[in-house]
Amino acid sequence: MTTFERIKNLSKEKGFSLKQVAEKSGMSSNAIYRYNQGVKPKYDSLKAIAKTLNVSVEYLTGETSTTSKPTKVDIDDDDVIMTFEGRPIPPEDLELMKRLLRGGRNDK
Template sequence: MTMFERIKKISKEQGYSLSQLNDKAGLKTNIIYSWKNKVPSIEKLNAVANVLGVSTDYLLGKTSEKAVSNKPKKVDIEDDDVIMTFEGRPIPPEDLELMKRLLRGGRHE
């Protein structure tokens, strides 16, 4: 089974069309369809894997285990090397700043 076929199968199992999955992952229109003939960037594949709740290794056929770790991920909100996302889409910098202020109790620092 190819990566594209695996993505299509899991999407269908979870009740998503490929177009819906594409949107939930925050990708350009119909980009997943282009993966029939080309390999996606790891960032785009990771966005799809996150929406589907599987590992990128599973999508690539490197493992037969669908599940990703249920262990909570911990990151520092101040770490600029981490891309924070919500529902598969990156959180804009201005929203991150607002979140930081709220977490600090409304204080400006």
């Protein structure tokens, strides 16, 4: 399986288009599609995509078959796509969750 196929499959599993993952990773909306056309992704791009999809770079490149998810994620990190049961959490619900975790306070 290629890096592109891994990214595509993970994106689909998490309910995101490749365009959404690219944009959330700080890349142009069509950047990931170029990997399917023979363009080799740069390490920094893979690192950003891996962070967005909550997997390791090694998983994306096929060096390991386990996703090795990080054990700690900052809920205020807008670069991480938060999901529940494989679907993205709507922004208004995520804000409510953040407020609840802060003890009902509205401050950031």
